[in-house]
Amino acid sequence: MVAKKTPGTAAAADTSAVPAARLAATAEPGDLAVRPGEDPWTAAEVDEARGELQSETERLRTEITSSEEALAGLMRDSGDGAGDDEADTGTKNITREHEMALAANAREMLTQTERALERLDAGTYGRCENCGEPIGKARMQAFPRATLCVECKQKQERRY
Numbered sequence: 001m002v003a004k005k006t007p008g009t010a011a012a013a014d015t016s017a018v019p020a021a022r023l024a025a026t027a028e029p030g031d032l033a034v035r036p037g038e039d040p041w042t043a044a045e046v047d048e049a050r051g052e053l054q055s056e057t058e059r060l061r062t063e064i065t066s067s068e069e070a071l072a073g074l075m076r077d078s079g080d081g082a083g084d085d086e087a088d089t090g091t092k093n094i095t096r097e098h099e100m101a102l103a104a105n106a107r108e109m110l111t112q113t114e115r116a117l118e119r120l121d122a123g124t125y126g127r128c129e130n131c132g133e134p135i136g137k138a139r140m141q142a143f144p145r146a147t148l149c150v151e152c153k154q155k156q157e158r159r160y
Contacts, residue, residue, distance in 0.1 A: 033126040033134035041137065046120070049144050053117050056144075060110040067103035074099060112145040128152050 032041040074096045119125040126140050127133070128149040135149045148156065
């Protein structure tokens with residue numbers, strides 16, 4: 001899919017087709033958002049954040065694979081319930097639902113982690129997706145997948 005240029009839109013470049021390596025080259029550590037009074041991101045801090053996110057990505061992929069294999073085994077075994085009493089059937093159902101929940105949670109965390117890597121490559125890492133203000137370097141270092149500043153996160157949680 002190729003983006004068509006229209007007059008007057010030259011400033012809004014479409015980066016969806018730009019390779020991540022090229023985006024990473026345009027995002028300098030000092031360009032990442034920080035709150036007033038915080039030191040700018042250093043190259044070492046950005047590399048550490050990237051390493052943590054990449055490590056988390058690999059761990060989650062392994063966890064998803066393991067959960068899916070366990071779930072496939074549970075599904076295979078669920079058909080042979082002849083002779084099981086109600087407690088055995090209930091236990092199998094609970095175990096299967098638990099594995100499904102674990103796999104879904106790991107997939108959601110993987111999506112968040114991959115989005116954090118994309119934001120890091122694009123230079124938008126550390127900027128609140130709601131208000132656009134800096135999230136805070138300390139918060140990003142503690143929770144690298146954060147997408148909202150503390151204030152917006154608190155507002156979101158009050159709504160639920």
